[in-house]
Amino acid sequence: MQEISLNILDIVQNSVRAGASRIDVELFEDTDSDELFFSVKDNGCGMDEEMVARVMDPFVTTRTTRKVGMGISLLRSAAQATGGDVELTSEVGKGTFIKATFSYGHIDRQPLGDMAGTMMTLISMNEAIDFYYKHTFNRQVFEFNTKEMKEILGEVPLGDPTVAAWLKDFIDEGIANIYGNINGGAE
Numbered sequence: 001m002q003e004i005s006l007n008i009l010d011i012v013q014n015s016v017r018a019g020a021s022r023i024d025v026e027l028f029e030d031t032d033s034d035e036l037f038f039s040v041k042d043n044g045c046g047m048d049e050e051m052v053a054r055v056m057d058p059f060v061t062t063r064t065t066r067k068v069g070m071g072i073s074l075l076r077s078a079a080q081a082t083g084g085d086v087e088l089t090s091e092v093g094k095g096t097f098i099k100a101t102f103s104y105g106h107i108d109r110q111p112l113g114d115m116a117g118t119m120m121t122l123i124s125m126n127e128a129i130d131f132y133y134k135h136t137f138n139r140q141v142f143e144f145n146t147k148e149m150k151e152i153l154g155e156v157p158l159g160d161p162t163v164a165a166w167l168k169d170f171i172d173e174g175i176a177n178i179y180g181n182i183n184g185g186a187e
Helices: 004-017 049-054 070-080 115-125 146-153 161-179
Strands: 022-030 035-042 085-091 095-103 130-137 140-145
Touching: 004 022, 004 035, 004 070, 004 095, 004 115, 022 115, 049 085, 070 085, 070 095, 115 130, 115 161, 130 146, 130 161, 140 146, 140 161
Parallel strands: 022 130
Antiparallel strands: 022 035, 035 095, 085 095, 130 140
16 A cells, blocks of 8 residues: 555554444644654454454455455555554454554655545544544644534535545644645645
């Protein structure tokens, strides 16, 4: 994958397939400490210790539609290319936590990509799931959760095209604000 946002999309899709009803996505960027990390935490079905130990292998997958699962192993390779790594913990019946760390300024670090588009897609395609998103850039924080949005919108679904477009604009604006409108808010 060529962008970190696509890695996040892949990891969150794993959480969706695991039956999660809540998924927390955190993205942290700090130029002073030269650190970028993202984490995804879910309350899905989780994995046993054996599967956690094997999941970094590209030839291991729980999916029945294909024989390989490249997402986590590719993410780990991308993180390690910058001096970072991937941490994964999981408990059957409780959920999974994955964190990928990168050196922020490393020449081999993938660009962040379109986080607003990624989050809007995940939210609008998985309306039954409560998402919490927190994005920090140099101590400036943007966060939201869909549970609050659902309460405000009432019967209007998050997947409604008008709501989805508003959601993407809302996230884009929030990210632009924490970046201080550097490069229009995008990397």
